Amino acid sequence: MSHTLGIRQAQKQKTRQALLDAALALLEEQSLSSLGLREVTRAVGVAPTAFYRHFRSTADLGVALVEEALGSLHPMIRTTVSADGDPDERIARAVELISHHVASHTAHVRFIARERHGGVQPVREAIQDQLARFGEEVKDALAKDPVSDGWSDDDLLMLANLYVDQMLMTASLFLDALEATEEERARVVRIATRRMRLISIGRQHWLD
Amino acid sequence: MSHTLGIRQAQKQKTRQALLDAALALLEEQSLSSLGLREVTRAVGVAPTAFYRHFRSTADLGVALVEEALGSLHPMIRTTVSADGDPDERIARAVELISHHVASHTAHVRFIARERHGGVQPVREAIQDQLARFGEEVKDALAKDPVSDGWSDDDLLMLANLYVDQMLMTASLFLDALEATEEERARVVRIATRRMRLISIGRQHWLD
DNA sequence: TGTACATCAGTGAACGCGCGTTCACTGATGTAC
DNA sequence: TGTACATCAGTGAACGCGCGTTCACTGATGTAC
Numbered sequence: 001m002s003h004t005l006g007i008r009q010a011q012k013q014k015t016r017q018a019l020l021d022a023a024l025a026l027l028e029e030q031s032l033s034s035l036g037l038r039e040v041t042r043a044v045g046v047a048p049t050a051f052y053r054h055f056r057s058t059a060d061l062g063v064a065l066v067e068e069a070l071g072s073l074h075p076m077i078r079t080t081v082s083a084d085g086d087p088d089e090r091i092a093r094a095v096e097l098i099s100h101h102v103a104s105h106t107a108h109v110r111f112i113a114r115e116r117h118g119g120v121q122p123v124r125e126a127i128q129d130q131l132a133r134f135g136e137e138v139k140d141a142l143a144k145d146p147v148s149d150g151w152s153d154d155d156l157l158m159l160a161n162l163y164v165d166q167m168l169m170t171a172s173l174f175l176d177a178l179e180a181t182e183e184e185r186a187r188v189v190r191i192a193t194r195r196m197r198l199i200s201i202g203r204q205h206w207l208d
Numbered sequence: 209m210s211h212t213l214g215i216r217q218a219q220k221q222k223t224r225q226a227l228l229d230a231a232l233a234l235l236e237e238q239s240l241s242s243l244g245l246r247e248v249t250r251a252v253g254v255a256p257t258a259f260y261r262h263f264r265s266t267a268d269l270g271v272a273l274v275e276e277a278l279g280s281l282h283p284m285i286r287t288t289v290s291a292d293g294d295p296d297e298r299i300a301r302a303v304e305l306i307s308h309h310v311a312s313h314t315a316h317v318r319f320i321a322r323e324r325h326g327g328v329q330p331v332r333e334a335i336q337d338q339l340a341r342f343g344e345e346v347k348d349a350l351a352k353d354p355v356s357d358g359w360s361d362d363d364l365l366m367l368a369n370l371y372v373d374q375m376l377m378t379a380s381l382f383l384d385a386l387e388a389t390e391e392e393r394a395r396v397v398r399i400a401t402r403r404m405r406l407i408s409i410g411r412q413h414w415l416d
Numbered sequence: 417t418g419t420a421c422a423t424c425a426g427t428g429a430a431c432g433c434g435c436g437t438t439c440a441c442t443g444a445t446g447t448a449c
Numbered sequence: 450t451g452t453a454c455a456t457c458a459g460t461g462a463a464c465g466c467g468c469g470t471t472c473a474c475t476g477a478t479g480t481a482c
Contacts, residue, residue, distance in 0.1 A: 008445050012458060031327035034242035038435065048436080050459050057436095110325075117321040117380065119239035128384075158402050169373055172325065176336075194366050202410030216478050220425060246468065256469080258426050265469095 016054045018044045020068060023061055024107045032062045032111075033119035062115065062123040069108035070130040076101075077134055081141040081163070087204075091196045095189055098167060102174040113172050131168075135161040150207050159203060166195065224262045226252045228276060231269055232315045240270045240319075241327035270323065270331040277316035278338040284309075285342055289349040289371070295412075299404045303397055306375060310382040321380050339376075343369040358415050367411060374407065 005013070022043035026035060035058050041048045055061040080094050102109050115123045116131075138160035142148050148156060170192040177188045213221070230251035234243060243266050249256045263269040288302050310317050323331050324339075347368035350356050356364060378400040385396045 006446070008456090008458070011445095015458080027327075029327065031239040031241040033239040034327065036435065037437095046458095047460050049438090049461080052437085053458055113325040114327065116325070117318075118326070119235075119237065119242065119322065155402065158399050159406065161399075162403050162406065165377055191366050191369075194363065195370050198367065198370065198407065198410040198414060200410070201413050201416075202406040202408070205409050205413050206406060208409075214479070216423090216425070219478095223425080244468065245470095254425095255427050257428080257471090260470085261425055 012053070015044070015046065015050065018046075019051065019054055019061065020065060023058070024065060024111060027065075027111050027114070028107055031118055032058060032115055032123060059120050059122050062120055063126045065108075065111055066115075066123060066126040066130060069105070069112050070127070070134075074133065074137060078137055078141060081138050082144065087200050088197065091193055091200065094167075095170065095192050095196065098170050098192070099174050099185075099189065102171050102178070106175070106178065109171050110175055113168065113175065116168075131164055134164045138163050147204060155206070162199065166199065170195070220261070223252070223254065223258065226254075227259065227262055227269065228273060231266070232273060232319060235273075235319050235322070236315055239326055240266060240323055240331060267328050267330050270328055271334045273316075273319055274323075274331060274334040274338060277313070277320050278335070278342075282341070282345060286345055286349055289346050290352065295408050296405065299401055299408060302375075303378065303400050303404065306378050306400070307382050307393075307397065310379050310386070314383070314386065317379050318383055321376065321383065324376075339372055342372045346371050355412065363414070370407060374404065378403070 019040055023035060023040045026039055026043060037051045037058055038048045040058070040061070041051050055064070076097070080097055083090055083093060085093070112127060116127050118124060135157060139153075139157045142156055142160055143151075151159075173188045173192060174185070177185045227248055231243060231248045234247055234251060245259050245266055246256045248266070248269070249259050263272070284305070288305055291298055291301060293301070320335060324335050326332060343365060347361075347365045350364055350368055351359075359367075381396045381400060382393070385393045
């Protein structure tokens, strides 16, 4: 059986999660580099000093948020890229999956988009690390596809990272359209789909 | 003859520019949403209150920086996209142009990459506006190319925005490689070139 | 050209406020016997 | 099961500091005559 945490540990984890959740909510409207430790503890309802029991700084908390936002995405990425079906079907499924993920994890996605090039170095690095891992994983998945026969490793990784960046761009498009009309969101789906299709066509003719 | 500014106006513009320059330098290491007005005036060597003679807030200054960073880029974009030569030559020239621009305008490029999804709404909007204008301009240039015969307006704009985003991604790659070895920068050139080539191939076979 | 007045970019003191961090503490939970 | 001691998540007071903003000001520049 799984080990049950003691009351003390369980409560500590609960407070830690409350700090992460509160910070994520506050970060919808500002950048990590302007997020104050007191802001976060005030939102949770604990003393400012309690923060130090969990994180050394807001930058440290930011790195934890990166793990929370991207850490669980690896299996999803793998299955999406290696899915079968004709190219258009696969693209449609990928776009829909991104759309749903943005709708259900809005704050996490916004955080990643914002801090990817943000002002806090350790967080930037944590995000680049995770994205590099995604790139490797997509590359491995692409390598198994017959379409990749004759491709160099280097070109495969180039394409994999292009896909990863394209996923982020698509997520960002959906973010901007979250509060727009249904019609506008449909337009974003069409744009994202055709972008992916154009890349897919380029892939099919790469070795011509 | 051009009108010469009075001494007073000239001095005011000089101070304003000094504030913009100091802010841009400070923004290499932080986000706009954490930039303080006093930080900026301290760096320039004027009283904090002098700031209000030029900007209503740091957000207001940020919007001015967007104009400074992107406003002068429109002619450059137009000529780059509408240049002639075979596709590979054009791509090589575009990548080189981006590389040079990042090296000569590092702080401006970093500012745009950072604040495009940053925590200050008016600045985000100013950037999106400029990028949308770039998209329209690239679309107009693409429309004149025989390769675009038979393309719908919608598809042309989709491709144009894909190019614009790709330019920013490329700029961001060069930013990250600025302090790396010559070898690493050459690698970035190769990656960026092949990404563009893949998109270009997709474009050529779009109507197949 | 000289004079008298208007403009206005930049000053400097003052304000109230929230910040990050320190420290000794409390009291519930955990552990050894 | 009960007792005595250890651990440690969260507290609350205190600190020095830099922040954004206000206000009346100064003195060089501009303008009207």
